[in-house]
Amino acid sequence: MSGIDKAKNKLEDLQGQAKEKLGQVTGDSDTENEGKADQAKSSLKDAGEKVKDAFKK
Structure with a gap:
């Protein structure tokens, strides 16, 4: 996940x-x-980015 x-x-x-x-x-x-x-949406986005990162490795 990018820093941004x-x-x-x-x-x-x-x-x-x-x-x-x-x-x-x-x-x-x-x-x-x-x-x-808003907090739940942020958590879902964070989880989605972590999944993407896991598949990039």
């Missing part, structure tokens, strides 16, 4: 964490759930 992809995935994960916390603090369950979804 790793950075993008990490940034998306951090943004998701921030949205989740903001939703918790404000009591906005939609924002909280959106943050959780």
Whole structure:
């Protein structure tokens, strides 16, 4: 996985964490759930990149 992809995935994960916390603090369950979804999407992308890397070796 390239460094750029790793950075993008990490940034998306951090943004998701921030949205989740903001939703918790404000009591906005939609924002909280959106943050959780962003984190899950980031994790899936990361896993997909690791699979690609495994087949490249």
